[in-house]
Amino acid sequence: MKKAIIIGATSGIGKRLAEILAQHHYKVGITGRRSELLNDLKLQKPNSFYTNTFDITNTTVIPECLEKLVQELGGLDLMIICSGTGDLNENLDFEIEKCTAETNVIGFTCVANWAFNYFEKQNSGHLVSITSVGGLRGSRMAPAYNATKAYQMNYLEGLRQKAKNLKSEIFVTDIRPGFVDTAMAKGEGLFWVATADKASQQIFKAIQNKREIVYVTKRWALIAAILKRIPRAVYNRM
Numbered sequence: 001m002k003k004a005i006i007i008g009a010t011s012g013i014g015k016r017l018a019e020i021l022a023q024h025h026y027k028v029g030i031t032g033r034r035s036e037l038l039n040d041l042k043l044q045k046p047n048s049f050y051t052n053t054f055d056i057t058n059t060t061v062i063p064e065c066l067e068k069l070v071q072e073l074g075g076l077d078l079m080i081i082c083s084g085t086g087d088l089n090e091n092l093d094f095e096i097e098k099c100t101a102e103t104n105v106i107g108f109t110c111v112a113n114w115a116f117n118y119f120e121k122q123n124s125g126h127l128v129s130i131t132s133v134g135g136l137r138g139s140r141m142a143p144a145y146n147a148t149k150a151y152q153m154n155y156l157e158g159l160r161q162k163a164k165n166l167k168s169e170i171f172v173t174d175i176r177p178g179f180v181d182t183a184m185a186k187g188e189g190l191f192w193v194a195t196a197d198k199a200s201q202q203i204f205k206a207i208q209n210k211r212e213i214v215y216v217t218k219r220w221a222l223i224a225a226i227l228k229r230i231p232r233a234v235y236n237r238m
């Protein structure tokens with residue numbers, strides 16, 4: 001039986017992924033700040049889910065919480081970082097930027113670090129993180145969100161290079177969604193919005209195939225290709 005941990009499994013993509021993994025006979029450690037939602041999920045399949053409530057920005061407790069979960073699961077094959085935050089912030093309210101950076105950069109790094117070190121010791125494992133198409137370019141509407149997602153993409157690339165350099169059986173997957181119908185999908189003019197189920201099914205397939213970088217849903221690869229090619233002088237005026 002494979003063992004996985006999902007950071008940010010209380011709602012949206014993380015919750016749906018947890019259900020899909022349980023359907024495929026994984027034992028799943030589920031985390032988030034809202035313990036009542038974790039307990040609701042555990043009630044669905046008590047033998048599949050193991051809960052641990054923590055805030056990813058509280059990095060002093062994370063190693064202990066993850067070690068406890070791994071002990072309960074009896075090992076770890078797959079770590080999925082789904083937690084994330086970000087708000088539209090046209091007024092550049094520093095508190096919003098700070099919270100986004102603490103969650104998407106500091107918290108993310110703490111978990112990714114812990115997982116990679118764990119996998120290095122056992123010479124195998126799979127680290128998956130949900131970044132965003134938004135991380136490909138800056139955003140005047142949500143500067144910290146896009147910047148923190150760019151950080152995550154770059155960090156994952158570094159870990160992937162490290163895994164190859166170690167000649168290990170460690171895999172690193174960067175999932176880049178466009179819009180998915182969850183609490184995180186904010187703003188007007190959203191398009192190609194996928195359901196959490198459709199996005200999560202595609203993510204699960206990418207995990208099974210140990211893909212390195214995947215756009216979700218698939219057609220967002222087209223938007224990514226266009227975004228990367230827009231000249232800076234044009235992008236600055238958009």
Ligand SMILES: NC(=O)c1ccc[n+]([C@@H]2O[C@H](COP(=O)([O-])OP(=O)(O)OC[C@H]3O[C@@H](n4cnc5c(N)ncnc54)[C@H](OP(=O)(O)O)[C@@H]3O)[C@@H](O)[C@H]2O)c1
Binds near residue numbers: 013055085
């Ligand atoms: N929805 C989209 O359109 C979209 C597009 C691109 C990328 N993404 C990315 O997809 C990922 C999943 O988001 P979602 O769309 O599924 O939204 P969501 O339903 O809001 O899920 C966010 C998850 O992150 C957890 N989380 C947030 N802050 C946390 C903290 N400080 N400590 C621990 N857990 C925390 C939440 O749990 P608690 O609140 O219980 O702590 C929740 O489980 C995020 O990284 C997001 O950036 C989403």
